[in-house]
Amino acid sequence: MQIIQDQVYAFSKNNKPATTAVPGEVLQFVTKDCFSNRITDETVTMATLDYGYDGANPAAGPVYVEGAQPGDVLVVDIYNIEVADEGTVATDDHCGPLFEGTPYRSKKVPIVDGMAQFNEVKFPINPMIGVIGTAPDGEDVIDGYVGAHGGNMDNHLITKGTRLYFPVRVPGALLQMGDVHAAMGDGELCGTGIEIPARITVRVGVLKNFELHWPVLETFGPEGRWYVNASGQEYNEAVMAAAKELQRLLMRITGWDATDTYMYMSLQSDVEISQGCKPCEVQLSLRIGTPKLSQFGPLVG
Numbered sequence: 617m618q619i620i621q622d623q624v625y626a627f628s629k630n631n632k633p634a635t636t637a638v639p640g641e642v643l644q645f646v647t648k649d650c651f652s653n654r655i656t657d658e659t660v661t662m663a664t665l666d667y668g669y670d671g672a673n674p675a676a677g678p679v680y681v682e683g684a685q686p687g688d689v690l691v692v693d694i695y696n697i698e699v700a701d702e703g704t705v706a707t708d709d710h711c712g713p714l715f716e717g718t719p720y721r722s723k724k725v726p727i728v729d730g731m732a733q734f735n736e737v738k739f740p741i742n743p744m745i746g747v748i749g750t751a752p753d754g755e756d757v758i759d760g761y762v763g764a765h766g767g768n769m770d771n772h773l774i775t776k777g778t779r780l781y782f783p784v785r786v787p788g789a790l791l792q793m794g795d796v797h798a799a800m801g802d803g804e805l806c807g808t809g810i811e812i813p814a815r816i817t818v819r820v821g822v823l824k825n826f827e828l829h830w831p832v833l834e835t836f837g838p839e840g841r842w843y844v845n846a847s848g849q850e851y852n853e854a855v856m857a858a859a860k861e862l863q864r865l866l867m868r869i870t871g872w873d874a875t876d877t878y879m880y881m882s883l884q885s886d887v888e889i890s891q892g893c894k895p896c897e898v899q900l901s902l903r904i905g906t907p908k909l910s911q912f913g914p915l916v917g
Contacts, residue, residue, distance in 0.1 A: 617817075621646045623674040623794070627749055627765055628756040629786045633680035636788075639822045642695065645676035647794040649811040650746065650760075655704045661720035662708040673747050673759035673768060676816075677792030684789040684822045689916065690750055691821035692780040692791065697743035701727050703798045703812035705734075711807030711896040718806070725798070725810050732799055732810055739799065744775045745816060746795030746809070749831065753785040759794065762847040762891070762901045766831045769845050769901050770809075770891035772800050773833055781823070781832040781916045791820065807893040823917060830861045832916050833903070842915040843903040845890070851900055855887055858904045869912040881906065 620643060622634035637643055649655075650673045654665055665671060684690055706722040709715060726733045732741050747759050749766020762768045766782050774780065782789070793816060800809030833843040844862045848854035862885065866877045885906040892900045908915075 617642050617644055619644045619646060620676045620679060623648060623676060624678065624759070624792060625672070625674055626756040626758050627751050627767055627792065629751045629753060629790070630756070631678050631751065631790060633788065633790065634677055636680045636682060637820055638682050639820060642817065642819045643679060645793050645816040645818070647676050647796055647814050647816060648674050649704060649813050650795045650808070651704065651706070651811060653813060655706060655722050658722050658724055661722050662706050663720040673795045675747050675759050675792040675794035678751065678790035679792070679820070680788030681791060681820050681822060682788070684784045685787055686753065686785050687825055688784040689823040689826045689828050690782045690784050690789040690791060691823055692748070692782070693819040693821070694745070694774070694776055694778050694780070695817040695819060697745065697776055697796060698815045699727060699741065699743050699796060699798050700813045703727060703732070703810035705806070705808050705810055707806050707808075712805050712893040714806070715895070727798055727812070741798040741810070742772065742775060743814065744772045744797050744800060745793055746770045746797055748774060748780065748793035750782045750784060751786045751790035760898060762899050764830050768795065768891070768898065769831065769847075770800065770804050771833065771845060771901065771903055772797070772802060772890070773835065773843065773903070777836065779834040781828060781834070783828045783831070803889050803892045805893060807896055826916065828916065830857065834916070840908050841905045842908060843905040845901065845903045847899040847901045849899050851902075854900050854902050855904070858902060862904050862906060865915050866906070869909070869915060
């Protein structure tokens with residue numbers, strides 16, 4: 617199994633691949649926390665950190681996947697996420713609805729036997745990947761930002777046992793990932809989860825010649841669902857993008873017209889906020905989930 621440890625701070629078609637993989641190969645990405653492991657103790661806060669192009673949300677990679685070409689879809693199965701034994705949650709002066717009057721603070725959160733210890737409260741961890749995606753074919757996108765390529769989606773469903781589908785826009789796709797959280801609530805209200813170094817084990821695949829505009833996530837089991845992930849500077853922009861893509865994909869498999877599909881979505885599809893710590897400059901990230909329709913086949917594929 618190849619182990620990828622190189623770190624990059626933007627999704628870019630110009631990033632030099634850390635390695636090359638073939639479809640079906642299992643890889644392990646070794647990641648730093650979103651602070652580049654620079655908050656060494658609680659005396660260090662985000663006030664002292666350079667959070668620019670080369671300071672935030674480092675991602676391991678990128679990986680050039682053989683056979684992935686523009687117009688294809690990169691498939692990523694998440695096999696495991698192993699986290700360190702301590703993470704960090706922190707506040708800054710511009711992020712989240714309660715930023716006014718909230719001081720800079722860093723808090724170390726121990727992880728013991730799968731449980732996080734926050735002050736006197738213990739709760740189970742749910743390791744998830746905050747930043748994951750492929751390279752855009754246009755301008756670089758800093759790892760802390762989100763877009764149609766993926767990036768900083770901060771979707772707590774991106775965890776062990778899920779499958780992701782990304783549009784391929786450059787040869788080799790250039791997959792990279794990082795910003796693991798041991799736990800994070802929907803919305804990520806103060807702008808951070810339990811930020812933590814990790815080892816992520818995935819399998820990569822390629823779906824040839826499939827039109828996809830935004831990343832899609834698939835969950836499994838009796839309650840398995842499909843989720844279209846989209847973003848925008850404001851809620852209405854993000855929800856319109858996700859709804860249009862879900863509508864298009866559902867129409868393709870069901871044969872329904874746009875209006876019937878729209879009505880069905882209103883009955884069975886849920887809008888969920890992934891990351892919405894406004895007024896932070898990072899775009900709002902959301903997902904629209906819909907039940908699997910076994911009689912029609914997969915939404916993507």
